[in-house]
Amino acid sequence: MITAVDHVQLAAPPDCEDRLRAYYVGVLGMTEIPKPPALAARGGCWFRAGAVQLHLGMEPDFRPARKAHPGLRITDIDSYAARLTAHGATVTWDDDLPGHRRFYSYDPVGNRLEFLEPL
Helix, strand or coil: CCCCCCCEEEEECCCCHHHHHHHHHHHCCCEEECCCHHHHCCCCEEEEECCEEEEEEECCCCCCCCCCCCEEECCCHHHHHHHHHHCCCCCEEECCCCCEEEEEEECCCCCEEEEEEEC
16 A cells, blocks of 8 residues: 655756755755665765655656656745745746645756645
C-alpha cells in the first residue's frame, strides 16, 4: 500500500551541481542532504525542505521536461515569488487551479517547478 511520496527525482546535465546548489539552497532555501557513497559517485545532489525531498541526478543527454514537474506547496506565496524574482528567476502566475494561488518557475537547468498555496 502506498503511504507517501518519498522523493521526486529530476534530471540535470552532468557537472552542474554547483549551479543546482546555488539555486536549491540559496534561492529556494532548501538544505542539501548527503547522498549515500555508492550513489554519490554518480554525481548529482539531493535537497530537503521539511518532509519534501528533491533528488537531482545527472543525465548525459539531458533535456528538461516540457510538462512534467513537481508541485511544491508553500506558505506566503507572494513573499516566496518575490524571493525568486529578487534572485533573477522568472515567475509565471497561473490562476487555473481552483482553491489555490500558484506560479511556475524554472531551475537553472530548465526543470519546471510549480509552487502553490491553498486559499
